[in-house]
Amino acid sequence: MNAKQIDQQQLLKDEKDPLTHTPVHLLSLEKVGKHYGNIVALTDVTMAVDNGRVTCVLGDNGAGKSTLIKIIAGLHRHDEGVLHVMGEERKFDSPRDALDAGIATVYQDLAVVPLMPIWRNFFLGSELTSGFGPFKSLDVQKMKDITKKELAEMGIDLRDVEQPIGQLSGGERQCVAIARAVYFGAKVLILDEPTAALGVKQSGVVLRYILQARDRGLGVIFITHNPHHAFPVGDRFLLLKRGKSIGYYDKKDITLDELTAQMAGGAELAELAHELEQLGGHGDVVKEVQAEVAGTASQLPA
């Protein structure tokens, strides 16, 4: 594997922040680590997120992806390293802190309350009110209208904003969550395995919304274990394994093939094929494993 790794110091050193004209990342992590008691969940992770770019975090189950986003989303505090938001060092105490800093997360389990109507979910935690003092009441009509409009802008043709969100399909729910984050002025959008539970078509729909969010100028962190979903939309790829970073690449420096090989234990698969051959295993089995190794490249999404 000869793909060139990203040097954080060099990354975007020529680009300036549009507001402050200083070279600064929207969000950056330097050697961040987290342990739960004596269990080390994450060590030495370095990554950066910028406007209008998709940073993919790839890793198998237990690689530390969830821990990483929980740190960025404010659910856990990191124990080592530093986290910068717009060049300022931060440590989030609560999801509210992260939200206020412009970091919105769309969770794997979606962070929606299934029994509540779509519009109530859309505005949950940031409700619009009118009136004063103790007589502040929800501006229901306005919230319904905005929900409908925002979702339409994301290309989601909604049936009825009054229906419980639990009745929507998985892809639609993802889209509501993404639209919500975009509406509430998120600068960084974290998507935790948005395509994990979805079929091929629905995954495609969600990937399109990721690009739409990117084109709106958001910095997107896309967490997935599927390189075929990550590669077409990602600009940068951070690979995690057993809580450690095993690679950090720019799109121009890596191919899907290499990404898949590193990510899904391609090297181990190749090793396994070799080993099987040596042991005189059945030719079919060896071929199958080899085909698996090679075949991943041909599965490029159209």
Added chain:
Amino acid sequence: MTMTPTMTKPAVVDERVGKRNPLQQLLGRPEVGALVGAIVLFIFFAAVSQTFIQPNAFATVLYGSSTIGIMAVGVSLLMIGGEFDLSTGVAVISSALTASMFSWYFSMNVWVGVILALVVSLSIGFINGWILMKTKLPSFIVTLATFLMLTGLNLGLTRLIGGGVSSPSISTMDGYESAQAVFSSSVNIAGVDVKNTVFIWIALVAVASWVLLRTKVGNWIFAVGGDANAARAVGVPVKATKIGLFMAVGFCGWILGMHNLFAFDAVQSGEGVGNEFLYIIAAVIGGCLLTGGYGSAVGGAIGAFIFGMANKGIVYAQWNPDWFKFFLGLMLLLATIVNLIVKRRADSSKG
């Protein structure tokens, strides 16, 4: 026979939206099952008993309903918020005992006791909620413990301070008259005496409904009950909301406790045990899901009304009251099954 083309369908409507007529829309409400039950029950008792529909008798039914209903408001909100409270029955008595014993022991104006009782009631709610949030134990365990402790405290402290099983009479003390006027009086409407608890009850239901459906806090209550983790992730103050709900239950308990005290002038220290289930039953019959996230304050009120009708109706129909409990159990079972169907329908994903 000629085929008449029926092409007058409105084209603007999204074809995926099945036509929802007002009836179907109504059937989607949490309290509709209870409402149908209440109407059926009303017609039933009106048919079997002439007395039941007499204004005076009906005022009695309303009064009986209100003593359950006042608590059911708080308990319903709490249940929508995903918790329940087993200590409510005895907490009502604790509140009444606090007011009467304190005023009596220190020979103070009863209003001082009344205010102190409010503080105690809110504190019980706060402690319940706070322990629950700190320990993350199920509310069943925490409030069962509170229930047992309060039961013991009620009996123990009453004997220790007053020397009996009942609080001493406070009817001659300062402020008794005015407190009685506030917490336990009657309003004459067209020749019928209606207890003021009925109006307190209705006012509480109205306020609770408004909070639930038209305020931020109401949105949070649904959210913490529906999915506390999701709520936390989008920035809802889950702990504060839940603790607040327990305190709201405490507040309702205080009102009912004060009514119990001033309806007579003393309280039995052993009372209240078992009443917590009546409040929970009222909320469940009214369409609140035991698992939280779904229900309404109006539903709890209808549940309490069903309870009141059944309770008094059996008497007016001159049946043996032994049947009451059986009937209550049956209602509870039916209501829970209806709720289950509602929840399954709402949960079913079409993807």
